[in-house]
Amino acid sequence: MKRKLLFSTLALLCFGGNALAGGPSADGNYHALYQAAPGAGGQIAQVGCTDDVGCGCETPCDCDAGVCEPDCGADMIEYCDSGCDGGCDAGCGCGGGLGLFDKLGQCDLGEPFALFGQCGNLSAGGWVQMGYHTDALPLFNSRPDEFQLHQAWLWAEKAIDTSCGFDIGGRIDYIYGTDSQDTQAFGIANNHWDNDWDNGPDYGHAMPQLYLEAGYGDLSVKVGHFYTIIGWEVVTAPDNFFYSHAYTMYNSEPFTHTGALATLAVSEDVEVYGGYTLGWDSGFEDNGDSFLGGVSLALNEDISLIYATVAGRFADKGGNTEKGYMHSIVADVALTDQLQYIFQSDFLDTEDQNNRLARNTFGINQYLIYTLTDCLAAGARFEWYNVEGSVLNQTAGNESDIYALTMGVNYKPHANVIVRPEIRFDWDDDQIAGLDEGEEQTTFGIDTIFLF
Known part of the structure; x- marks a missing residue:
């Protein structure tokens, strides 16, 4: 397995030295375009049309003449917001030069609706995610041919503000739906915390976050039950591009921790993390002793790197102890103003x-996300997942490889609504993943997220 660890590092270094650049800043969040729940844990760089990428100045439209004529004296933001009524095809507004949205209509998200809203540093909100998929994928989406409620989510938060010195805040999250049992504190077999909050075999409740946070200057510390910093995909639906999940995320990464985690902003471009946790996916009982930490680097305005690791005793479940090391390396690159590339490599031993x-x-996961407008983006994900002695393949010494290709679209008809259709292809020659169709499977899925 040392060769895999070496390959992971070399692949990232080679990529980092040869990546194309030239896009917007990579320190934002892609789903800020969707006004997702703040602090939900996504690590997706913002792409698409913003005020600082020269949107509209290159080729604003002379719609009376039926052509697009360069005129950088025009108001960039006006063209970015309104587009052209006459249907010019080249470089109109935020349409990326495809002319597509002159035919489908302008991107008008409207005013977002907030059920609770924000008052100072206090805020609350939530979302409802409902979906359908044709075949079972043992990665959250395990109920095929059923329209189901995946996530009915509520959250409340007091964000800390250290601009004037010391401050205290915190956050609480609650979920009901078919995703809840996968985000409960299932790391211990005694049904502690929320692990027995079930409603039948598939639905249930969970409280995946309940923590206090204190900060002073550039240092902040979370204490309690919180989401992991490992990986790129997360449990919270609005913070993922795809409806379905990767094998790596579901089988090789923790979801939650209980303990303490400190974050120090060393500079504008560097953050370091470090803390102690009670293992993986545990509530407020001792399930392990592990270090959780990492570092986030903004190499320039287009490329960011995140290294996160867990090391120590992960779990004591049913008399069985699991101890070791895992890490996740994520490179997030703005290839152009509209095209984002993410490379993730995970190693677990x-x-x-x-x-x-x-x-x-x-595992290696690669993502390409192309943002056409604030209303529409298209993406692809390709995963190679290698397993030996995992929860999928219990025979030590036998290695198996699983491959998955997912292609999908994020369409936003309103500021509070995201629709995510996708088609997914899985290849599993050793049939260890539990696919409905055995070695090969094609799955169509679609979900809708209503934010409030």
């Missing part, structure tokens, strides 16, 4: 209480 192999997995 653990042993049981008898120092025998428990899990050894290695």
Whole structure:
């Protein structure tokens, strides 16, 4: 497995030295375009049409003449917001030069609706996610041919403000739906915290975050139950581009931790993380002793790197101990003003209480996301997932490879609504993933998220 660890590092270094650049700043969040729940944990760089990318200045439209004529004396923001009524095809507004949205209509998100809203540093909100998929994927989407409620989510937060010195805040999250049982504190077998808040075999409740946060200057510390910093995909639906999830995220990464995590902003371009947690996916009972930490680097305005790791004792479940090391490396690159590339490599190596192999997995996920307008983006994800002795492949010494290609669209007809159709292809020669169709499977899925 050392070769996989070496390959992960070399691949990232080679990519980082050869990536194209020239897009907007990578320190934002892609789903800020969707006004998703603040602090939900996404690590997606903002792409698309913003005030600082020269939108509309290159080729504003002379719609009376039926052509687009360059005129940088025009108001950039006016063209960016309103587009052209006459249907010019080249470079109108935010349409990326495809002429598509002159035919489909202008992108008008309207005013976002907030059920609770914000008052100073206090805010609350939520969303409802409902979806349908044709085949079972043992990665959250495990109920095929059923229209289901995945997430009915409520959150409340007091954000800290350290501009004037010391401040205290915190956050609480609650979820009901078919995704809840996958985000409960299932790391211990005694049904502590929210692990027995079930409603039948598939639906249930969970409280995946409940923490206090204190900060002073550039330093902040979370104490309580909170989401992991590992990986790029997250549990919260509005912070993911795709409806379905990666094998790596579901099988090789923790979802939640209980403990303390400090964040220090060393500079505008560097943040470091470090803390102690009670293992993986545990509530407020001792389930392990592990270090959680990492570093986030903004190499320039177009490229950011995140390294996050967990090391130590991950779980004591049913008398079985799991201990070891895992890391996730994420490179987030704005290739152009509208095209975003994400490279993620995960490595996990653990042993049981008898120092025998428990899990050894290695995965590479690559994402391409192209933002046409604030209303529409298209994306693709390709994953290679290698397993030995994991929850999927229990035979030590036997390695298996799973591949998955997902292509989808994010369409936003309103500031509070996201529709995510996708088609997914899975290849599993050893049939260890639990696909409905055995070795190969094609799955169509679509979900809708209503934010409030």
